[in-house]
Amino acid sequence: MKQLLSGNEAMALGAYHAGIAVATAYPGTPSTEILENIARMDGVYAEWAINEKVALEVGMGASYAGVRTLVSMKHVGLNVAADPFFAASTTGVIGGLVVISCDDPGEHSSQGEQDNRHFARFAKVPMIEPTDSQEAYDMMALAFDISEKFDTPVLFRSTTRISHTKAVVDVTRERKAAANKAAFKRWTEKFVMVPSNARVRRVAMEERIAKLQEYVEQFPFNEMIMGDRKLGVISNGVAYQYAREVFKDASHLKLTTLYPLPVNLIKKFAAQVEKLIVVEEIDPYIENEVRQLGIAVEGKKFIPMIGELNPEIVENGAVKTGILKAPASTATKAPPPSLPARRPQLCAGCPHVATEYTLRKLGVRTQGSGVPVSKNDIIVTSDIGCYTLGVYPPLAALDTCACMGASIGQALGLEKAGVSNKVVAVIGDSTFMHSGITGLIDVVYNQGTTTVIILDNNTTAMTGHQGHPGTGISARGEKATAVDIEALVRGMGIADVNVVNSFNLKSIETTIKKCVANPAPSVIIVRGTCPLATKKKGKPLAVDADVCSGCMDCMKIGCPAITIADNLAMIDAEACGGCGVCTQVCPNEAISEAQR
């Protein structure tokens, strides 16, 4: 039956039909929809894990129990899960274990760009990568077979453009009922990695790769498409689609087994074409491997190493180096005029706005790059989530954002280095669960004085409102035990724990002032639900045009519901969620509930 499926939907369905019994993940663009889809399927245990490391460790346990298991995450998630990823490579599996990494070339929604194909070679784990949704569905079945046949986890790589492209998929299989019943067999040489056992497994890993080297030569989705033999193009992933579109007449080699590479197939292809090029996103991964085989090849000479590719980038590169003739239509057009940009911003009614506005007002006063902070400024280390958008004007309230949970360790580091300014770490509830907890314990143990602000909107908002351990809602939408953040931080040894309403400017301000003055570490939980998650709206507010002085103070909160008309503020009643932050900011008391 034909279905229109995104790459993520196809991977989920492929795994379901391959008979998975367990699926775990931590949300992260562009991987999130994989687990969201599986959570709607019967007969699979699906969970949002606290972070990717735990997700993979849960996956290992399930595999050891003998059942097929899928673990999914975004590219930087595999950094977090690197430790169990290498460990799983060492022990191998019982039930098939497939780890999906969704890379984000171009950083559509990420703090960094990285090519996770390197992880496969690094950890000695076989990797396969589809070029469209059909292959995402079909190859998932093979991934589980490979995992069990070769006693190894399998890395299944996708990218934003594969995960988030819908394409026609011929769904040919049905759910293979979770084939194996869970049963653990004691096997210390395999599961207990003390050095004496690990050394034996180390040999098994190399033997496995040698066997896989033979296997990939016959892998059905590696494909030679012979056309004009003057040019041969090797490509993988979505770059294959661009290559087919741009080099219409050329010969193509599509690679779907990226580690190990089918060396003989590559040699065979190279021998049949006059000139060989590689079209691949991010690093020259295939190109370097091909060159090491002693084959002349070009790739990154004309295909950029940075960012996401698209057909015209590939075409322009090929034209510039003379591989392709310039297209006929070269009509020159006036350069595009500068149009007002649409930067992403915090929503109307967002519970993060008041805190970021207050931090800007109290502490982040010196602005600019490389400018020393003034004596009384507060340094604001921040983290990964919607609130990171507070870096943009008018809020401009953040000093750092690096990786999940980093805000707290960074704050302690600034303090211990001897910076005299007060430091505040800002982190969301889901990110705090993910990897803020360990940082905060480090603050307590090492006698830090940092104030940590936990913006608790009761959801993982940025990725589309998934549950986390603090929410009390499971991946399937069922009731779960909610972790009590106040009790948790008290248990760590924080005595100064405060809970404030996220829309009450005055109480946010007094609490921050009190906490930064405290020579002991403190936590402020700023609590208010995400209006997009609850789908609840308050009564819209309106500006009294007779009272508004046009001072523009309300514009400083960066609310998308507030605009300017005839030099006075105006509130879009459709967009306004009635949170009341602007009312508290207005010096003229010009904003109140709209009269209907």
Next chain:
Amino acid sequence: MRDVNVLMVGVGGYGVILASDGMAEIGMVNGCDVKKTDSLGMAQRGGSVVSHVRWGQKVYSPMIKKGEADFLLAFEEIEAARWASYLSPKGAAIVADSVVIPVSSVKGDIPYPKWDAIKVILSQYSDKIYLVPAARIAREANNPRAVNMAMLGYLSAFLDLPAEAWTDTMRRRLPEKFMKSSIDAFLKARTEAEAAIRAKGA
């Protein structure tokens, strides 16, 4: 059916994704190979939204090449200008007469251009430009949120499929509550488009 490339552009929250999903499915149901992809960036937070929808015998790239979009279906005026370079010289720009002023314009850093200025930008790429009163059509159909259905209806008049090929899928997919008003908006817009095409003699 001939190959069709449609670039749908707009602002988060106005139904661009729903429209492009719908169009992709209609292509598949009517026997095309189909690919459709979105560029959302940090998605729902007020940024630009772009969807590429491709129908064809065999579609490789999910993304349309610059200069090869048969239709630029813009749900907002400056978004039409921003993506104008994707238009094929033979393509048509179909633009909703809707304005969503970005924060960067609110404070007056870069003024929001008037429609005439946007038209000048578009006309560098194609002379087929249609301004659609999509909000009015949706209101007349008693569903102000059906702007996306009005846009699809307008576009449909330029393509080979009969109206039923579209409305059949809509009937299967739309929730009961919005079905009649959505289909009304679609058909009203299709009728207006047919009149506009006749008027231009295109």
